[in-house]
Amino acid sequence: MRILIAASLLIIVAAQAARAHAFLDHASPAVGSRVTQAPAVVTLWFTQQLEPAFSTVEIVDGGGRRVDLGLQVDATDPTVLHVAVKPLPPGTYRVEWRVVSVDTHTTTGHFIFEVGG
Amino acid sequence: MQSLLTVVRALHFASLFALAGSLAFMALVAAPAFRRHPDAAGAEDFRRRLFRLAWLGLGLGVVSGLLWLLLEAKSMSGRPLADAFSGQLLGTVLNRTHFGHDWELRGALALPLVLVLLVAARRQAAVANAALWGALGLSAAEVATLAGAGHAAAGTGWAGSLQLVADGTHLLAAGAWVGGLAPLALLLAAARRNARSACGRAAYDATRRFSALGLIAVAAILATGLVNSLFLVGTVPALLGTDYGHWLMIKVALFAVMAILAAINRFWHLPQLAGKAAPAAALRRLQRNALVEVGLGGAVLLVLGALGTMPPALHSEPRWPLPYRLSLAAIEASPQLRIEALAALAVALLGLAALGYALVRPSQRMALLIAGGFIFLTVGWWPLQFMLVAAYPTSFARSPVPFAAASILRGARVYGENCVACHGAGGRGDGPLAKGLAVAPADLTAEHIFGHSDGDLFWWISRGIPTGPMPGFAASVSAQGRWDLINFIRARAGAAQPSALLPGVTAGPAPLAPDFAFERGGRQGTLREALATGPVLLVLYRLPGALARLRQLAGQEHRLAAAGLRLLAIPIDPAAAETDAAGPLPDFAASAEPDAAAAYALFTGGDHPGDCEFLIGGAGFLRARWRDAPPDEAALLTALGRLAALPMHARPAHVHAH
Numbered sequence: 034m035r036i037l038i039a040a041s042l043l044i045i046v047a048a049q050a051a052r053a054h055a056f057l058d059h060a061s062p063a064v065g066s067r068v069t070q071a072p073a074v075v076t077l078w079f080t081q082q083l084e085p086a087f088s089t090v091e092i093v094d095g096g097g098r099r100v101d102l103g104l105q106v107d108a109t110d111p112t113v114l115h116v117a118v119k120p121l122p123p124g125t126y127r128v129e130w131r132v133v134s135v136d137t138h139t140t141t142g143h144f145i146f147e148v149g150g
Numbered sequence: 151m152q153s154l155l156t157v158v159r160a161l162h163f164a165s166l167f168a169l170a171g172s173l174a175f176m177a178l179v180a181a182p183a184f185r186r187h188p189d190a191a192g193a194e195d196f197r198r199r200l201f202r203l204a205w206l207g208l209g210l211g212v213v214s215g216l217l218w219l220l221l222e223a224k225s226m227s228g229r230p231l232a233d234a235f236s237g238q239l240l241g242t243v244l245n246r247t248h249f250g251h252d253w254e255l256r257g258a259l260a261l262p263l264v265l266v267l268l269v270a271a272r273r274q275a276a277v278a279n280a281a282l283w284g285a286l287g288l289s290a291a292e293v294a295t296l297a298g299a300g301h302a303a304a305g306t307g308w309a310g311s312l313q314l315v316a317d318g319t320h321l322l323a324a325g326a327w328v329g330g331l332a333p334l335a336l337l338l339a340a341a342r343r344n345a346r347s348a349c350g351r352a353a354y355d356a357t358r359r360f361s362a363l364g365l366i367a368v369a370a371i372l373a374t375g376l377v378n379s380l381f382l383v384g385t386v387p388a389l390l391g392t393d394y395g396h397w398l399m400i401k402v403a404l405f406a407v408m409a410i411l412a413a414i415n416r417f418w419h420l421p422q423l424a425g426k427a428a429p430a431a432a433l434r435r436l437q438r439n440a441l442v443e444v445g446l447g448g449a450v451l452l453v454l455g456a457l458g459t460m461p462p463a464l465h466s467e468p469r470w471p472l473p474y475r476l477s478l479a480a481i482e483a484s485p486q487l488r489i490e491a492l493a494a495l496a497v498a499l500l501g502l503a504a505l506g507y508a509l510v511r512p513s514q515r516m517a518l519l520i521a522g523g524f525i526f527l528t529v530g531w532w533p534l535q536f537m538l539v540a541a542y543p544t545s546f547a548r549s550p551v552p553f554a555a556a557s558i559l560r561g562a563r564v565y566g567e568n569c570v571a572c573h574g575a576g577g578r579g580d581g582p583l584a585k586g587l588a589v590a591p592a593d594l595t596a597e598h599i600f601g602h603s604d605g606d607l608f609w610w611i612s613r614g615i616p617t618g619p620m621p622g623f624a625a626s627v628s629a630q631g632r633w634d635l636i637n638f639i640r641a642r643a644g645a646a647q648p649s650a651l652l653p654g655v656t657a658g659p660a661p662l663a664p665d666f667a668f669e670r671g672g673r674q675g676t677l678r679e680a681l682a683t684g685p686v687l688l689v690l691y692r693l694p695g696a697l698a699r700l701r702q703l704a705g706q707e708h709r710l711a712a713a714g715l716r717l718l719a720i721p722i723d724p725a726a727a728e729t730d731a732a733g734p735l736p737d738f739a740a741s742a743e744p745d746a747a748a749a750y751a752l753f754t755g756g757d758h759p760g761d762c763e764f765l766i767g768g769a770g771f772l773r774a775r776w777r778d779a780p781p782d783e784a785a786l787l788t789a790l791g792r793l794a795a796l797p798m799h800a801r802p803a804h805v806h807a808h
Contacts, residue, residue: 056465063676065556066667067743072674081304086246087226133226135248136304138461 055081055112055134057142067147071121075101075146081134082111088132090116095124123148152459155221160455162214163296163321164448169207170289170322171329172200177286178363179330180337181279183356191347192340199336201271204285207329208267211292212260219243219253252298259295263288293325294318300458301382313381320374327367328447331440334360338437345430354423357436361416368409375402382462387475387546391468394460401453408446411439468546470605475541479601481533491533501525544612547605551633553640555666555749561638564631568623569594577642589618594639595646600659607636637664644772645753651775654785655792660771661753663688663764666746668720671737680718681770685793687786688764689719690750691739696761699780704736706783715790722747722761767793 058078062068075092085106092101100119107113114132126148131141180200184193223234223243233239244250263285270281295318297303302317304310334357341353379389379398389395415436422432481491504522508515551557565577574581577594584591592598599607611632614622623632644650644661651661665678680686687710691700700719703710707717717738724744753772754762763781765774773796774789781789 059676059678061667061674061676063554063665063667063743064552065554066676067745068667068669068674069741070669070672070674082248082306084226084247084249086242087228131228133247134304136301137222137226137247137249137299139225139228 055079055083055132055138055140057130057144058112060128060144060146062146064144065146067149069149071123071148073118073120075116075118075128077114077116077128077130079112079114079132079134081136083114084133084135084137085111085114087139088114089130090114091129092116092118093127093129094121095126100126121148155218155225155459156452156455158214158217158221158455159458160448160451162211162218163454164451165207165209165211165214166289166293166296167207167325167329167447167451168332169204169211169329170286170293170325171327171331172204172207172333173282173286173289174326174363175330175333175337175360176200176204177282179356179359180333181282183352183359186355187348187352189347190344190349190352192344192349193352196337196340199340200333201267203332203336204267204289205271208260208263215253215256219250222249248303249299252295252303255295255298256292259288259292263292290322290325293321296321301462302378305381309381312377316374316377316381319370320378323367323370323374327364327371328444328450330360330363331444331447335437335440335444338433338440342430342433342437345433350423350433353433354420357415357420357423361412361420364412364416368412371405382464384464385468385546387468387470388463388466390472391470391543391546392463392466394457394463394466395468397453397457397460398463401450401457404446404450404453408443408450411443411446415439467548469543470541470545471543472541474538475545476537477539478537479539480536487536491536494529494533498526498530501527501529542606542609542613544605544609545603547608549604549608549633549636551630551637553637553662553664555664555743555745557634557637558641558664558749558752559638559745560631561634561636561641564627564635565638568627569635572619577639577646587619591620595643597643597647597659599639599643604633604636607639608632611635641749641752645755651753651755651772653774653776653779653781655765655773655789655796657796660767660773663766663770663772664746664749666742666749668718668740668742668746670718670740677718677766678770680716681766681768684714684716684768685773685790686716686718686766688750688766689717690722690747690754690762690764691719692722692761697735699761700736700739703738706786707736707738709783710786713787713790714794715786720746765789765793767796 056079057064058080060078061076062072075090077090083106085104088104090101090104091099094100100121102117102119105115105117107115114130116128124147125145127143127145129141129143131139133139176197180196184190219240220231220234223239224231226243226247226249227233227239229239242250244254266281266284266288270278270285272278297314297317297320300317302313305313337353337356341349344350383389383392383395383398389398419432419436419439422429423436481488501522501524504518505526508518508522511518565573569577570581571583572581572587572591573579573594574584574591579591579593581591610620611627612622612624612629614620627635641661641664644659647659647661649656649658649660663677663681665676667674667676669675677686677688687703689696689700689703703717703719710717717736719736719739720742721739724741724747750762750764753764753775755777760778761780763776764772765786767773773793
């Protein structure tokens with residue numbers, strides 16, 4: 034019985050464990066969403082602590098022009114990146130991220146969001 | 151590039167294992183054995199060879215460590231290797247990454263290690279002995295800090311600490327055992343050269359001590375390896391269906407062969423050395439087995455090098471390799487079947503016990519073996535047949551498309567274009583073509599939908615069902631379109647469950663609330679983020695009629711918040727909302743993405759045009775719905791109390807985690 038309890042504890046621990054390799058958990062504006070008000074900052078939540086020195090986020094408009102101004106790691110949560118952006122006119126924006134997690138692994142991905150009029 | 155990193159990692163681990171392993175062998179195994187047999191010839195010669203091995207490990211460790219740093223700098227920065235030689239990039243890696251800090255720590259430990267090793271390698275003296283223990287401690291620290299350069303470094307909180315401690319212990323135990331095998335082979339070689347002196351007796355003593363050390367190490371490796379696997383693999387599909395899982399199984403198999411060889415050494419060959427003169431044949435076999443184990447240990451380290459560069463199984467898409475999988479659904483559904491299955495399991499275990507008894511009890515062994523085996527196999531099979539269900543390569547695939555309003559609407563379009571003809575507009579399997587089909591199309595609103603995993607549904611939609619008329623849509627609908635379709639089917643089926651969407655909280659299955667983005671007071675958020683702080687009352691309103699209700703809720707907002715309920719209101723018709731607003735709306739009124747209200751129309755009940763309010767639990771399930779007559783404050787507080795009292799395992803109609 035004690036072994037069962039210990040085993041189930043371990044499984045719970047495993048289920049709560051932070052994930053190795055950082056993947057995008059969610060973002061604001063949400064992945065694929067349409068917002069009516071242009072955001073001043075795009076925020077990305079990852080599943081794991083990042084190495085800010087080697088993590089990059091590029092945001093481009095429909096014409097391929099860069100609109101991101103600078104990348105900042107959240108002061109309290111090292112899994113969160115804030116990207117300041119220029120004033121965004123209505124259109125579709127593509128966010129390309131490349132992050133290195135603290136276990137040295139690189140992951141990449143992209144998503145779009147729309148600013149509607 | 152990946153293979154070079156694999157080899158360099160393996161070489162670095164092997165070097166540090168050789169360093170720490172030979173020092174541990176010296177301090178814990180050889181020195182006590184030679185103290186008991188001071189007249190053993192060849193002791194000093196063996197000591198010199200062992201220190202040569204330790205120096206070799208240290209030297210190779212430094213070279214491979216530098217190579218590892220360069221390769222990681224290239225890999226992390228994504229720049230060519232030539233750039234890794236620049237001071238700036240290396241400085242960034244060393245000063246601003248976890249890997250760099252961990253690497254610097256090992257580098258800093260190497261300097262005092264060289265000094266104490268120089269002292270320890272001098273002739274036997276009290277100071278040399280103290281230096282040996284110092285060198286052992288420093289080299290053990292070198293090995294343990296390797297845990298900070300791998301997947302274990304990624305954890306957070308106490309679970310992360312447990313993972314680091316488990317991995318560090320795993321490395322220390324492996325270093326003591328695998329790193330001690332080469333010294334053991336050296337000692338046995340010395341004993342063969344000096345077979346006539348007391349060296350043979352010393353080798354016997356040392357091998358016994360090493361076996362005891364090995365037993366502890368193997369137990370520690372097994373226990374901590376299990377913890378690591380739970381963190382990095384976690385599930386059976388991840389073990390059987392990913393590259394990481396396959397390589398891990400190879401590693402475990404190699405480890406098992408090593409452990410069996412060690413057991414043969416301990417219980418078969420070693421007792422033959424117990425006499426006065428060690429028999430040359432037993433010494434030779436012991437040494438050969440130790441060398442084979444060294445080779446196997448090298449193979450394990452190569453696998454380790456490769457595993458460290460792969461995404462852990464937990465994060466890879468598992469491809470289920472078997473035509474069946476275990477499912478307890480049938481047994482859980484029928485109490486009688488559950489009792490029968492438990493009884494069968496008990497009888498099968500009795501058969502297994504008889505098998506075990508036959509192995510220790512020689513009399514009537516054959517009869518016990520046959521009877522026990524027969525009972526175990528026949529009775530054990532009986533409950534298994536109810537637990538085996540058909541499975542497909544994608545059975546355990548996780549949907550890459552979140553359960554969100556936009557996806558559900560896209561899925562509804564895919565459904566309209568591809569599925570209506572047979573499954574019907576409402577999904578009840580009553581489309582215009584249904585009558586002419588040999589097998590009736592499935593009712594996609596029935597509860598059975600929730601008995602199938604996302605991956606099973608994905609397989610059937612993609613490949614069709616060979617035993618019936620259901621065709622595959624892999625060629626005509628994109629993968630994302632198929633996942634969208636699954637989200638739509640699940641949303642509609644969730645709304646169709648009889649226990650769902652009642653004006654009050656029940657313990658029955660509830661549909662999952664689709665996520666959506668909204669803006670409120672200039673701030674953007676999603677429903678999922680809002681739910682992170684607790685239950686939400688979602689109000690779908692239409693102006694100007696709903697204005698009174700919104701004001702009423704605004705008056706209650708404070709007390710509801712104190713009870714743990716947050717309010718969120720979104721317009722049913724976003725375009726009309728702005729023009730119709732007669733006066734300011736409360737703070738909890740948000741403008742949502744247009745898809746949100748359209749997707750929630752699935753849950754408002756057909757063409758219901760009026761306002762609708764949903765109580766959404768913190769876990770994200772639609773636990774109650776009010777139409778026409780909105781709940782008063784007392785009703786809301788009652789519902790909230792019921793929500794808090796729901797058993798943790800109250801089965802959602804939807805096991806779908808996003």
